[in-house]
Amino acid sequence: MTFDLNAVNPRLVEIWERTRKEWPNKIQPDIRPLKEIESDCGEDLPEDYKDFVRSCGYIDLELGEFNACIVKYSVGQSIKRSWAWALDVSTSSFALNRYMFLSRPHMHYSHIGPRIPPKTVPIGTSSGGDDYYLIDLSEEKYGRIWFNGGNAVATWGTEGNTILGFVAPSFTAFLAGLMTKDEAEQKLAAESP
Numbered sequence: 001m002t003f004d005l006n007a008v009n010p011r012l013v014e015i016w017e018r019t020r021k022e023w024p025n026k027i028q029p030d031i032r033p034l035k036e037i038e039s040d041c042g043e044d045l046p047e048d049y050k051d052f053v054r055s056c057g058y059i060d061l062e063l064g065e066f067n068a069c070i071v072k073y074s075v076g077q078s079i080k081r082s083w084a085w086a087l088d089v090s091t092s093s094f095a096l097n098r099y100m101f102l103s104r105p106h107m108h109y110s111h112i113g114p115r116i117p118p119k120t121v122p123i124g125t126s127s128g129g130d131d132y133y134l135i136d137l138s139e140e141k142y143g144r145i146w147f148n149g150g151n152a153v154a155t156w157g158t159e160g161n162t163i164l165g166f167v168a169p170s171f172t173a174f175l176a177g178l179m180t181k182d183e184a185e186q187k188l189a190a191e192s193p
Helices: 010-022 032-041 047-055 092-102 171-176 181-191
Strands: 068-075 078-085 120-125 132-136 145-148 165-168
Touching: 032 092, 047 171, 068 181, 078 181, 092 120, 120 145, 145 171, 165 171
Parallel strands: none
Antiparallel strands: 068 078, 068 165, 120 132, 132 145, 145 165
């Protein structure tokens, strides 16, 4: 199946065209790294995400204005909303590299274990490259997109690396929800009590 970026979020088509011109080597769709992730996780990645990789390969969201999204955090008994930058939807090889790097004990520091929750896969980064958008492969939350923007230098579940922000119920909804920073700020202001 082909991923129809224009149907999902037409504002991203021009950004993908710029990406294709700027980074032609990254646009080459390669599904093999995703098969390695699936084998390691023991779970299949969602079809919409795999279709994006087959059709588009990569999108550098910094080449356009539509690189912000709303993130919802559960804090105590309330929901906190904020916005976050989205730098890219990574290449499949970068997703595999980051998955292996973050899902294993740290290679240089024996006291740091896996830095992302089990059965999550980094599919994109935020500006700075140290915050990740994760796709969930767990049975109860399958396909959801999370933002891990806290303390990814600690083992998941410790030292402040305990919070994921909810971004979208699916990869397609994640792309559909990308907006400008101003739009995100306006949306948050409109939702404020």
